[in-house]
Amino acid sequence: MSDQVTLTIDGRQVTVPAGTLVVDAAAALRIEIPVFCSHPKLDPVACCRMCLVEIEGPRGPMLQTACSVPVREGMVVRTDTEQVKATQEANLAFILLNHPLDCPICDKGGECPLQDQTMRFGPGISQLVEPKRRKQKHYLISDTIVLDQERCVVCWRCIRYLEEWEDKPQLGLFERGGETIIDIQDGKPVDAKTGGNIIDICPVGALTNRVARFAFRPWEIERTPSICNHCSIGCNVRLDSRTHKLRRIIGRENMAVNDQWICDKGRFAHAWVNHEERLTTPLLRKNGQLVPATWGEAVQYVADRLRAVKQQHGADAVGGIGSAKLSNEANYLLQRFMRQVVGTNNIDHRDGGAVAALPGGIPALADVMKPQYGPNPKVDTIFLFGVDPSEELPILDLHLKRAVRRGGAKLIIAHPRQVELTRYNGPYLRYRPGSEATLLNGLTKYALAATEGDKPKVEQMVGDVTDAHLADLCGVDPDAVQAAATLLATSKSALIVYGPMAARGETGQAVLNGLTNLAMVTGHYERLAYVGLEANSHGARDLGVLPTHLPGYAAVEDAEARSRFAAKWGGDLPTRPGLSYKAMLDAAGSAIKALYIMGANPASERPVWAENLEKLDLLVVQELFLTETAAKAHVVLPALSWAEVDGTFTNLERRVQRAPRAVRDPHSKAAPDWMILDHLASRLGSRWGYADEHAVTRDISESVPLYAGLTWEALGDQGLQYDAAPVRPRPAYRKVVQAPLPAADSASFALVTGTVLYDGGDLFRLTRQMANMAFGATAVLHPADAEKLGVEAGDPVVVSNAHGELTLQVKLDVQVPPGAVWIPESLPGAPVGALLNGSDAAAVSVRPVVERQAALAAD
Amino acid sequence: MMLSEAVRAEIRSWMDLYPAGRQRSAILPALYVIQREFGYCPVEAQNELAEMLDLEPAEVGAVVGFYNMFHEEPKGEYHIEVCTNVPCMLRGAGKCMHHLEEKLGIHHGEKTADGKYALDHMECLGSCGTAPMVSVTEQKTGKIRYFEELDSAEDVAAMLQVLESGNAFVTTERWTPEGDPERTGKAAGPYRFGGMEPRYLLGQVGKADSHTLAVYERDGGYATAKRVLHEMEPAAVVEQVKASGIRGRGGAGFPTGMKWGFLAPAFPRYLVVNADESEPGTFKDRMIMEYDPHQLIEGIILSAFAIQAETAFIYIRGEYYFAYTRLVDAIKEAKAKGYLGKGIFGTEKNLEIIVHRGAGAYECGEETALLTSLEGYRGHPRMKPPFPAVEGLYAKPTIVNNVESICNVTHVMRYGVEWYRTFGTEKSPGMRIFCLSGNVKRPGLYELPHAVPLRELIYTYGGGPEDDRAAIKAVVPGGLSMKLLTAEQLDTPLDYEAVQAAGSLLGSAGVIVIDERASMIEVARRTLSFYREESCGKCTPCREGTGWLEEILLRIERGGGRVKDLEIMEHITRFIAGKSFCPFGDAAVWGLQSNLAKFRNEFIRHIEQTNPEEIGPIIPIRPIYRPDAGSASVLRDSTVVPVGESPLNRDHVIGD
Known part of the structure; x- marks a missing residue:
């Protein structure tokens, strides 16, 4: 059978791939067949009956639904006969019969397929004289989604999305016949993390966006194709703005990145952009108080003080902290500023130099995607090591579910928590934090056993790991380890992904080495990927916001590379590797006298750092908000957000994408990061001469070979990937040694950290509609442990160890293993860093707040 | 936790009944357990069931909402439901309801103050030959019993007396005013039957203990199955059934053997017996299951052998409680004898029969909707192709046959093709x-x-017209969904071709006779009330159109009709028939189309009498909505009271 099929629609021939549906074949001829239930990314159900067309059959032309019938060779379709038109009219009359026609107060009005099709295909008059059916109007089915059952035309798109993509059918059809409604189960709101997509695909105004409710009419908005800035997937979005304000974010199709889906954080959490708490003017500390200042004053002050510190203590007494949340341009210029203008390699960002990352990220997100129409994913197995996509990268979570359910892919998960994706029955290895090295050696050993032929020399390196080690030290079932290793060894093309939680510090290097061994043994090294979690985690690394590497991963000791950049930038570049993020903050006030912090908030991470920052001679903070860190600064420089200035970001698969300026507050004096740094450089005697942000992008493309050719114009609105091969290290087997674990006595708990989606940072917290979704300052325990401790959900507990102490509310969750406590990062009021020293695994004790016990005893 | 350990254990035993990985199928039986425990299906219990079945709570809620027999609030110790569909309506269901309302002191849709009785109207209960009738559900046991032939106030009083006695559910066999062992000394037994001599499908009915294996076997039962399983090849059985020309008795009349021939060459295969007899005017399968269940079981053994299925399901409508118990008992008997289970009749063949109760949804009689329902979902029809014979139950090759069709297989195999073809x-x-x-x-x-x-x-x-003074006006030849024949067409032979030539279809052979006393407007409106109620809601024309037609007919009936409405209705029916997802759409409007065509004058006369000026209805002005800023994070916005069913639909359901 040929792969191509030729058919005739309305007398015109068209050739399309076999399996194409008639409705799509017609679209190829630009013939519009009206649809409501049909959606190109969902399975057909043929329930709305709008797309009935005549298809020639043995018994003459038959009305059939174009959305469900695949093309056949020689098929003859007519979409323009009297019968078809009459049917379309009648169907629209049925659809509108009980529709409230409240378009003037409906958010969808103006971009509503029902309106459009009524105008194009509808009868123009209603014969209904009976009362319309009443149903429930505008009520919340989640904190962010509003449902109007009267407007609903029961097309099932929302239900199908949640079933087919999210695998969480939290919406259903309730009742029957004319009373059929879309609804949630009473008291069980939609909590799927990408649930908001159902708003985008609703063909009527039944599902509307609570955050954007009544904020605009569709014909008033400006639409800017952009990307999301919440995580490293880099989902393509559209920013809708009106009167200088960001009003709404919706998904935009990019079949290499996010299909057309985005997560709820990306969709709804954008109130911060136009929030009143945004900094709008520079602040200068005078008499101990931060007071408004002019840009001239502020920049001159920073220049003078930096020069003074450098003269007094040397360039290496100055440090710069960049941000994986900010654009390539901002980060590139900050490191240029530190290296060229200040003359130090003290430049890093959170999860920068201290992380054992592998450049390049995932070979291609498309390899794990299973679009509605298209082949199965290129990778047949995905091994997640210390990554929880459901909380960290929700669209990857969506892709993986789809790959497993529809694409035949297998999933292996190694994680201290029983993360959501473990429900897919792949081997799940719940390891004890800190025991990664042993686990990886065990996996490599079993992988070797499952591989035929000569054994590489790594065999001796892992040979001493026994099942007893796996069981006792890591707490994993050796059978599961064997199953996972065998699966990896026998799969044709496996993707191995690890993230920052597993990649930090000493343990991190061991994890990278162990994964490298495993990937080499199983033949998947080229698909071993580190994924950073922030929107520009990969860009910040690529562009040298690291104490050890210049842009493009040339080591700072590399004289040739140094001279290449020096030739571009001017001056001599420092040769000694700088201090890492943690080292700079630990040394703040001692070896480090001045810090320039751009878009980071270390004061909220660890109490000790907050104290150190106060000891600095100069603290400059370039920020959007008066954060805990900014509040301690000598100078606060107000910056513009990703939505307010053109910038590029590099996602976890090396795709460099544009985020153009969509809005700007005309009353704010905040300035783009690049401009602030450019001005500062010139006050310190270095004329960079960037005319605009595109000039910075061009500079990057010319100076950094990795980014060659990636100019603003070239990127287009779907982005471009660079070739990672030149910067991927050559693989080599390394011995992986298990570091000693903290003593596990029965009273202590293993501390599990990690990132959660609704963390409550500024970018989330300020969207008040989502307040109830925030994770909160909590310590999550297994119910059995809580019972032992005599605490219940909501009770306060003290979590402490030698490093510090936190008082948190108890939350119960069976996904946390017994004997562990889960305290995610970036929760306001819960600086889990207080309990950590470096990134090593920590043991903590958990005890109920004494007062409560005493109070109970007194009762 | 709302569900006790005992309840959970019971639910788990239901889950174990279904093939591995298909535990969702146990959702209906589990909901029956829950409803028996609580008198309704509380949301919390639904959520706990969802957890047991590894589903989202909304998936259980969606199922509860679809099926009529599951309630979201308690319905009283005894839930009395009066059948008001056309066959009952013609024989005085309105009066019966009236008597009940008087005696109980409540309106239908209400519950007595002491919570003892709840009264509702109900669509066809499959007891058309014994109308008017009610079904009563005893909440604490979940048992359902039919009380039939309630012609007078005295009959209704007698029935309530039985309920009051507390012994009403000692048996669930049907009750009639005469057939009441305690009062009259004799049981009701099978309802009226007859026909040719000898009879085959009804051959056992009427004999003492006809439902027992002993009696069935005494009269030659199971001999055929034994012989065929020992001596024949499955393919040969398929050939014989093909040659016999048996046509499906459920309504569509598709040749049974041909259907079997479509089976995809994959295993396992399933045989599903469609016992969801719901077409108004049809009550034949009920009799077979109640009084001759072994005939069906033998047919299943033969059919399953022929199609090489090792598991058969009987999807029986939820209201047929007595038939359900008879089937379960009969299967137990047969299994004990080694006629079912492993190695039946000493051969290598295995067969398990699982009886699965529906829960009140006409649409589940459509074969794909039945399979969807059996899998534990709302009973929506699904797309064809793939046809069930290729991808049916659990996406495996499946044959769905009606009870009577399966029973015919027994007789074909027993007496031969030539014998069978001497009939008809x-x-x-x-x-x-x-x-x-x-x-x-x-x-x-x-x-x-x-x-x-x-x-x-x-x-x-049938003995001719019920009232000698009232001539026959119209006849529905094949169940309520078929087009009407007029009195001039009484000589039509009842076979598929002849009825089709007369402009209707033989359907399920449910012949409903309508005489002059009945109003064709009421017949039309009752018909549409039924289809509006039973539309599954999947596709637009049927979901919206049936309700619209009912509203128009209600208005005409109540004196607000316009001649123009007849044209509007004709227009609507044209765009439901053939345009909807499944044949339900056709079924819903064929009756009305023929009614409007053949009895148009009666409609016009009624309109002229009741609304001579043709005053149009007042179009209600919609309320003004206030914009909602959505500020409060509560899940239900209390500013709009949920609107239930239109009062128009409910207040005038019952005639006089």
Whole structure:
């Protein structure tokens, strides 16, 4: 059978791939067949009956639904006969019969397929004289989604999305016949993390966006194709703005990145952009108080003080902290500023130099995607090591579910928590934090056993790991380890992904080495990927916001590379590797006298750092908000957000994408990061001469070979990937040694950290509609442990160890293993860093707040 | 936790009944357990069930909402439901409801103050030959019993007395005013039947203990199955059934053997017996299951052997509680004898029969909707192709056959193809159980060969018009969904081809006789009330159109009609028929189309009498909505009271 099929629609021939549906074949001829239930990314159900067309059959032309019938060779379709038109009219009359026609107060009005099709295909008059059916109007089915059952035309798109993509059918059809409604189960709101997509695909105004409710009419908005800035997937979005304000974010199709889906954080959490708490003017500390200042004053002050510190203590007494949340341009210029203008390699960002990352990220997100129409994913197995996509990268979570359910892919998960994706029955290895090295050696050993032929020399390196080690030290079932290793060894093309939680510090290097061994043994090294979690985690690394590497991963000791950049930038570049993020903050006030912090908030991470920052001679903070860190600064420089200035970001698969300026507050004096740094450089005697942000992008493309050719114009609105091969290290087997674990006595708990989606940072917290979704300052325990401790959900507990102490509310969750406590990062009021020293695994004790016990005893 | 350990254990035992990985199928039985425990299906219990079945709570809620027999609030110790569908309506269901309302002191849709009785109207309960009738559900046991032939106030009083006695559910066999062992000394037994001599499909009915294996076997039962399983190849059985020309008795009349021939060459395969007899005017399968269940079981053994299935399901409508218990008992008996289970009749063949109760949804009689329902979902039809024979139950090759079709297989295999073809016509061979109801003297089941003239059925067997002064006006020949025949068409032979030539279809052979006393407007409106109620809601034309038609008919009935409405209705029906997802759409409007075509004058006369000025209805002005800023994070916005069903639909359901 040929792969191509030729058919005739309305007398015109068209050739399309076999399996194409008639409705799509017609679209190829630009013939519009009206649809409501049909959606190109969902399975057909043929329930709305709008797309009935005549298809020639043995018994003459038959009305059939174009959305469900695949093309056949020689098929003859007519979409323009009297019968078809009459049917379309009648169907629209049925659809509108009980529709409230409240378009003037409906958010969808103006971009509503029902309106459009009524105008194009509808009868123009209603014969209904009976009362319309009443149903429930505008009520919340989640904190962010509003449902109007009267407007609903029961097309099932929302239900199908949640079933087919999210695998969480939290919406259903309730009742029957004319009373059929879309609804949630009473008291069980939609909590799927990408649930908001159902708003985008609703063909009527039944599902509307609570955050954007009544904020605009569709014909008033400006639409800017952009990307999301919440995580490293880099989902393509559209920013809708009106009167200088960001009003709404919706998904935009990019079949290499996010299909057309985005997560709820990306969709709804954008109130911060136009929030009143945004900094709008520079602040200068005078008499101990931060007071408004002019840009001239502020920049001159920073220049003078930096020069003074450098003269007094040397360039290496100055440090710069960049941000994986900010654009390539901002980060590139900050490191240029530190290296060229200040003359130090003290430049890093959170999860920068201290992380054992592998450049390049995932070979291609498309390899794990299973679009509605298209082949199965290129990778047949995905091994997640210390990554929880459901909380960290929700669209990857969506892709993986789809790959497993529809694409035949297998999933292996190694994680201290029983993360959501473990429900897919792949081997799940719940390891004890800190025991990664042993686990990886065990996996490599079993992988070797499952591989035929000569054994590489790594065999001796892992040979001493026994099942007893796996069981006792890591707490994993050796059978599961064997199953996972065998699966990896026998799969044709496996993707191995690890993230920052597993990649930090000493343990991190061991994890990278162990994964490298495993990937080499199983033949998947080229698909071993580190994924950073922030929107520009990969860009910040690529562009040298690291104490050890210049842009493009040339080591700072590399004289040739140094001279290449020096030739571009001017001056001599420092040769000694700088201090890492943690080292700079630990040394703040001692070896480090001045810090320039751009878009980071270390004061909220660890109490000790907050104290150190106060000891600095100069603290400059370039920020959007008066954060805990900014509040301690000598100078606060107000910056513009990703939505307010053109910038590029590099996602976890090396795709460099544009985020153009969509809005700007005309009353704010905040300035783009690049401009602030450019001005500062010139006050310190270095004329960079960037005319605009595109000039910075061009500079990057010319100076950094990795980014060659990636100019603003070239990127287009779907982005471009660079070739990672030149910067991927050559693989080599390394011995992986298990570091000693903290003593596990029965009273202590293993501390599990990690990132959660609704963390409550500024970018989330300020969207008040989502307040109830925030994770909160909590310590999550297994119910059995809580019972032992005599605490219940909501009770306060003290979590402490030698490093510090936190008082948190108890939350119960069976996904946390017994004997562990889960305290995610970036929760306001819960600086889990207080309990950590470096990134090593920590043991903590958990005890109920004494007062409560005493109070109970007194009762 | 709301569900006790005992309840959970019971639910788990239901889950174990279904093939591995298909535990979702246990959702309906589990909900029956929950409803028996609580008197309704509380949301919390639904959520706990969802957890047991590894589903999202909304998936359980969606199922509860679909099926009529599950309630979201308690319905009283005894839930009395009066059948008000057309066959019952013709025989005084309105009066019956009226008597009940008087006696109980409540309106339908209400509950007595002491919570003892709840009264509702109900669509066809499959008891058309014994109308008017009610079904009563005893909450604490979940048992359902039919109380039939409630012609007078005295009958209704007698029935309530039985309920008051507390012994009403010692048996669930049907009750009639005469058939009440405690009062009259004799049980009701099978309802009226007759026809040719000897009878085959109804051959055992009427004998003492006809439902037992002993009696069935004494009269030659199971001998055929034993012989066939020992001596024949499956393919040979398929060939014989093909040659016999048996046509499906559920309504569509598709040749059974041909259907079997479509099976995809994959295993496991399933046989699903469609016992969801819900077409108004049809009550034949009920009789077979209640009084001759072994006939069906033997048919299943033969059919499953032929199609090489090792698991058979009987999807029986939820209201048929007594038939359900008879089937379960019969299967137990057969299994004990080694006729079912592993190595049946000493051969290598295995067969398990699982009886699965529906829960009140007409749509589940459609074969794909039945399979969806059996899998534990809302009973929506699904797309064809793939046809069930290729991808049916659990996406495996599946044959769905009606009870009576399966029973025919037994007789074909017992007496041979040639014998079978001596009955009926070339294209409609064999005998048939005709269900006669409505305005005749002797409604009941009559087993006759195909092609018996309609007149002979009505006059010779049915005894002619119920009231000698009222002539027959119209006849529905094949269940309520089929087009009407007029009095001039009484000589139509009842076979597929002849009825089709007369402009209707033989359908399920449910013959409903309508005499002059009945209003065709009421017949039309009752018909549409039924289809509006039973539309599954999947596709637009049927979901919206049936309700619209009912509203128009209600308005005409109540004196607000316009002649123009007749044209509007004709227009609507044209765009439901053939445009909807499944044949339900056609079924919903064929009756009305023929009614409007053949009795148009009666409609016009009614409109002229009740609304001579043709005053149009007042179009209600919609309330002004206030914009909602959505500020409060509460899940239900209390500013709009949920609107239930239109009062129009409910207040006028019942006639006089």
